[in-house]
Amino acid sequence: MKKLILTTAALALTAGMAMADTVRMGTEGAYPPYNFINDAGEIDGFERELGDEMCKRAGLTCEWVKNDWDSIIPNLVSGNYDTIIAGMSITAERDEVIDFTQNYQPPAASAYVAAAEGADVTGGVVAAQTATIQAGHVAESGATLVEFATPEETIAAVRNGEADAVLADRDYLTPLVEESNGELVFVGDPVPLGGGVGMGLRESDGELRGKFDAAITSMKEDGSLNALLIKWFGEDTRTY
Structure with a gap:
């Protein structure tokens, strides 16, 4: 849903990195209820809970990285983390720079x-x-x-x-x-606006994207994704 990122020359110059043993999940930490910092100083919210469950289903060890919104795509491309899970709408402009999983929240x-x-x-x-x-x-x-x-x-x-x-x-x-x-x-x-919210990844990380796509599909099929959407956004939110 949110966010149209500026394209810079640095993005085009940076190649993707191989999938690491530990997947670093990049988020903003400032956009509740999607993601925020709780009283314990930890990343929390819908996307923290969703991301942890996706990592579990994909058999991945994940850690969370906080990054300001205005540099969140450049820092993904440059390798500071491996995914963006930060209320990011899927748009054609962004898709020219990074790849997306299928959406994990319908267009709203x-x-x-x-x-x-x-x-x-x-x-x-x-x-x-x-x-x-x-x-x-x-x-x-x-x-x-x-x-x-x-x-x-x-x-x-x-x-x-x-x-x-x-x-x-x-x-x-x-x-x-x-x-x-x-x-x-x-x-x-x-x-x-937008094509729903998805996870952003480097264009070179097709294998990693596939693992997260499979996790999202399984959560849609068993109803657990809808349950999370309702938990964090209320009974009136759009579901799958």
Whole structure:
């Protein structure tokens, strides 16, 4: 669902690495409920639980690596970790640089949130996280885009009046709206973006991709993936 990454020359210059004995799982750690850092300082969330189960089913030893979003694809390609499991939407632009597994979350809507009803989401100032599919959409919508490095900063921009609204994954925004006591509200229409969320891998790591694809397929078939989606995103979330 989220995120359109910038392509750089460094990406094209870096070749894939052979699959290691320990698979390093790269994530952002800042996008609940997909991934976040819990009170114990550990990576947690839907993707932590999902990733651990996929590694178990694939017979892999996995460790988790936290990386800022704006460099998450370059650092995969350069070998700092072996996968991206970070709420990353499958898009044609990204697929030119890295490979994806099948999606482990169906395509879902992005949404606008503002401090009041009637915010102008087509001609006003709209915040989005840098290098996301939401930022790309805002840039083409006629609104004035303001980009921030983290999702928290996009929400802060709405709260402090720096932006009229924010566009992000609805699953990320829903708990923030519910907990805001009316200070934040959904506005405008939902925006369908991306081809679902998948795991990103280097193009050279076809064997590793195949192992994770098989794990995702088995979780879809036995219902355990749907159970995780409902656990982390609620009964109304889209399932398989």
